[in-house]
Amino acid sequence: MLILSRKLNDEIRINGDIVIKIVALSDNQVKIGIDAPSDIKILRGEVYEKVRDYAIEASQKSKEKVPVDLTKLKVNKIKK
Numbered sequence: 211m212l213i214l215s216r217k218l219n220d221e222i223r224i225n226g227d228i229v230i231k232i233v234a235l236s237d238n239q240v241k242i243g244i245d246a247p248s249d250i251k252i253l254r255g256e257v258y259e260k261v262r263d264y265a266i267e268a269s270q271k272s273k274e275k276v277p278v279d280l281t282k283l284k285v286n287k288i289k290k
Contacts, residue, residue, distance in 0.1 A: 216232045217232065218232055218233075218234070218235055219231065219232060219233075220232050227246065227247055228244070228245070228246040228247075228250065229244070229245040229246075230242055230243070230244050231243045231244075231245070
C-alpha cells in the first residue's frame with residue numbers, strides 16, 4: 211500500500227488518466243474528487259462489498275435451480 215500526505219487541492223495521478231484531487235479538509239474528514247474515464251467503475255468500499263456479495267449470492271442461487279426441459283419450448287416450423 212502506498213501512503214501519501216496531501217494538502218488541499220493536491221492531486222494524485224494514476225496511470226495517466228485517473229486523477230484524485232483533495233477538494234476539502236475538515237476535522238476528521240477528507241473529501242476527494244475522482245476524475246476517470248467513463249468505462250472505469252468507481253465504487254465506495256461498502257458499496258463494492260454489497261455488489262460483490264449480491265453477485266455471489268445470485269451465482270449460487272442460479273446453480274441451485276432445476277434445469278428447464280427445453281423440449282417443451284420447441285417451436286414447430288410450418289412448412290410452405
